[in-house]
Amino acid sequence: MRSALDPAIERELGALEDALNGRTVTPEFAYVAMLVEAVRADSAPLPARLSARLERLPAAPSRRPRRLAFAGAGATTLAALIAVVLASGGSAPAPVRSARAVGSPDQSLKATAPGAAASPALAPAPPGPRYVQQAATLGLTAPHGKVQSVTDGVIAVTDSLGGIVENSSVTTGDQGADQAQLELQVPAARLQQALASLSRLAHVNSRTQQATDVTDSVGAARGRLTAARAERLALLRQLAGATTPNQVASIHAQLRLVAGQISQDGAQLASLLRSATYSGVSVSITEGQSAAGGGSPLDVAANDALDVLATSLAVALVALAALVPLLLVGGAAWQSASLVRRRRREATLDAQL
Amino acid sequence: VNGEAVAVLPLREPRADWFESLYRTNAADVYAYVAALLGDRSAAEDVTALAFERALRRRRLYNPRRGSMRAWVFGIARNAALDELRRRSRSAPLVKEPAADPPAIEQQLVVRAAVAALAPRDRELILLKFHAQLTNAELGRILGISESNAGTRLHRVLRQLREVCQ
Numbered sequence: 001m002r003s004a005l006d007p008a009i010e011r012e013l014g015a016l017e018d019a020l021n022g023r024t025v026t027p028e029f030a031y032v033a034m035l036v037e038a039v040r041a042d043s044a045p046l047p048a049r050l051s052a053r054l055e056r057l058p059a060a061p062s063r064r065p066r067r068l069a070f071a072g073a074g075a076t077t078l079a080a081l082i083a084v085v086l087a088s089g090g091s092a093p094a095p096v097r098s099a100r101a102v103g104s105p106d107q108s109l110k111a112t113a114p115g116a117a118a119s120p121a122l123a124p125a126p127p128g129p130r131y132v133q134q135a136a137t138l139g140l141t142a143p144h145g146k147v148q149s150v151t152d153g154v155i156a157v158t159d160s161l162g163g164i165v166e167n168s169s170v171t172t173g174d175q176g177a178d179q180a181q182l183e184l185q186v187p188a189a190r191l192q193q194a195l196a197s198l199s200r201l202a203h204v205n206s207r208t209q210q211a212t213d214v215t216d217s218v219g220a221a222r223g224r225l226t227a228a229r230a231e232r233l234a235l236l237r238q239l240a241g242a243t244t245p246n247q248v249a250s251i252h253a254q255l256r257l258v259a260g261q262i263s264q265d266g267a268q269l270a271s272l273l274r275s276a277t278y279s280g281v282s283v284s285i286t287e288g289q290s291a292a293g294g295g296s297p298l299d300v301a302a303n304d305a306l307d308v309l310a311t312s313l314a315v316a317l318v319a320l321a322a323l324v325p326l327l328l329v330g331g332a333a334w335q336s337a338s339l340v341r342r343r344r345r346e347a348t349l350d351a352q353l
Numbered sequence: 354v355n356g357e358a359v360a361v362l363p364l365r366e367p368r369a370d371w372f373e374s375l376y377r378t379n380a381a382d383v384y385a386y387v388a389a390l391l392g393d394r395s396a397a398e399d400v401t402a403l404a405f406e407r408a409l410r411r412r413r414l415y416n417p418r419r420g421s422m423r424a425w426v427f428g429i430a431r432n433a434a435l436d437e438l439r440r441r442s443r444s445a446p447l448v449k450e451p452a453a454d455p456p457a458i459e460q461q462l463v464v465r466a467a468v469a470a471l472a473p474r475d476r477e478l479i480l481l482k483f484h485a486q487l488t489n490a491e492l493g494r495i496l497g498i499s500e501s502n503a504g505t506r507l508h509r510v511l512r513q514l515r516e517v518c519q
Contacts, residue, residue: 005501009508013489016511020486031515038464039483043385050398054380054405058372342497345435349473351442 130215131276134188138198138281139206141288143299146202147178150285153201154182161190161197164278177287184281191279198283203303205286218272225265232258372409379423380405383430386484389468390434390477400437404430424491427481431495467517475510482507 005013015029019036142150151170158165163186170180186194199207235258239251383404388397407429415425468476481492493503 005504009504012508012511013504016482016507020483032511034460035464035511035514036483038461039389039468039479040385041461042389042465043382043484044388044394044397046381046384047394047398050384050401051380053398053402054376055373057376057402057406057409344439345432346474346497348435348439348442349477 128215130213131218131272132188133212133214133275134191134209134279135211136191136195136209136279136281137206138195138204138283140198140202140283140285141205142178142202142285143288145178145287147180147285147287148172150202151180151182154180154184154198154283154285157194157197157201158184158186161186161194163187163190163194163281166280179287180283180285182283182285184283185278186281188277188279191281194281198281200297200300202285203288203300214272214276218269218276221265221269221272225262225269228258228262228265232262371412372405375408375422375426376405379426382484382486383426386427386480387430387434389480389484390431391437396437396441397434400433401430404433407433420491420494421487423485424487424495427485427487428495431477431481463517464514467514470517471510471513475506475513478503478506479510479514 012029012032015025015032016036018025019029019033025033140150148170151168155165155168163184165182166185167183168180169182170178172178184194195207195209232255235251235255239248239255242248242251380401384397384401387400387404388394391397391400404426408426411429415422419425468479471479478492478496481487481495487495489503489507490500492498492507493500496503498506
């Protein structure tokens with residue numbers, strides 16, 4: 001679209017277009033036609049050599065455009081960035097916390113006490129069985145008015161797995177929401193099964209697991225017990241050979257001390273072995289504000305889907321926040337480079353003056 | 354020579370067919386323009402081949418809304434020619450070779466001298482207009498100036514040439 005040009009200029013330019021297109025021009029602009037004819041007549045004809053060269057071009061293997069290389073590099077950077085963000089996972093919300101992410105006892109520490117196998121994470125393992133105490137906490141959100149039924153479900157699951165409900169309390173408040181707290185002991189070998197069953201009862205809002213290797217403590221307690229028993233045996237032998245009332249009284253006193261020690265060491269050993277055989281599970285149940293708290297599998301699935309979506313959006317947001325400045329800087333650099341290239345080309349023309 | 358015929362070719366056409374249409378329609382004019390700009394027919398061959406190679410490689414970047422394909426190819430050729438001029442200016446002074454075929458008539462000789470005497474930017478403008486036969490809008494887009502500026506400059510150069518030729 002032409003604009004604001006003098007009519008005389010417009011006419012001349014129109015005559016130029018006519019001359020370039022081989023149309024007749026008015027005598028007023030005969031010089032334009034003459035110029036076009038002269039410049040074109042002076043044109044270098046296309047050499048046959050160049051023509052042949054151009055015909056071969058499409059068959060030649062095309063080089064990979066740098067633009068694609070940049071795009072590839074960008075995609076690689078983006079993938080690496082997302083991988084780093086996912087790996088760090090620090091800033092992304094994680095409503096459902098699982099100890100598996102930081103090392104589940106089942107993954108890193110397995111009791112070799114009854115029914116369990118040694119973990120390669122503890123290698124090189126000393127000979128003999130290893131004893132691992134496991135504990136877990138589980139936070140459940142029950143649908144409105146369903147705290148009691150979820151509590152009943154927890155007890156039923158515990159019973160079905162051969163566990164014990166050590167303690168339970170359900171608070172039904174007129175002012176606040178219902179809540180329940182249960183302390184369970186379940187066989188260590190069935191801890192994961194228990195957690196999975198309990199998690200299906202209501203929406204899980206938190207879940208943690210801990211593991212402590214008590215093999216050394218068990219060994220030490222067992223050693224002390226063995227030593228105390230050996231000492232008692234020795235004292236009994238001395239008692240058999242005692243000849244004076246004083247000797248008998250003294251040995252009896254020592255035997256009482258050793259018996260107390262044996263009892264203490266035995267109890268400690270039994271406690272340690274029991275803690276490795278049974279795992280403590282602390283379950284807290286709170287009442288959700290609405291049906292969104294979820295109790296049915298569909299609600300749980302919907303909540304989990306929302307969690308996953310929120311996490312994905314958070315990751316995408318972090319990646320975007322990192323990429324936007326990079327893209328802005330890259331775009332500015334590209335624009336600057338284009339401008340510099342154009343200036344240099346124009347300068348080449350100016351340099352011919 | 355009609356650049357618009359090329360501009361409407363679908364880019365999904367097979368690579369060889371698309372390119373053949375492109376170079377058959379434009380190669381002669383591109384070469385004439387580059388040769389006139391460089392003043393070196395031998396170098397013009399290389400630059401023209403380079404320009405078409407770039408066009409082939411970047412054909413997916415062509416946007417019909419930004420002008421005809423002919424204007425696009427001439428823009429690529431112009432950049433390649435200016436790069437060649439710049440490369441030469443760094444290595445050795447530009448020595449223009451005489452035309453292989455001297456003009457048959459005196460008028461052509463006068464016009465050639467007049468065009469050669471123009472300021473480089475004006476000479477580039479007139480060569481681009483005469484050889485590529487682009488619209489003023491396309492000229493402006495290639496040269497980085499407005500359409501009306503391109504028209505005004507064209508008028509000014511034509512006046513200079515008229516004074517020399519008459």
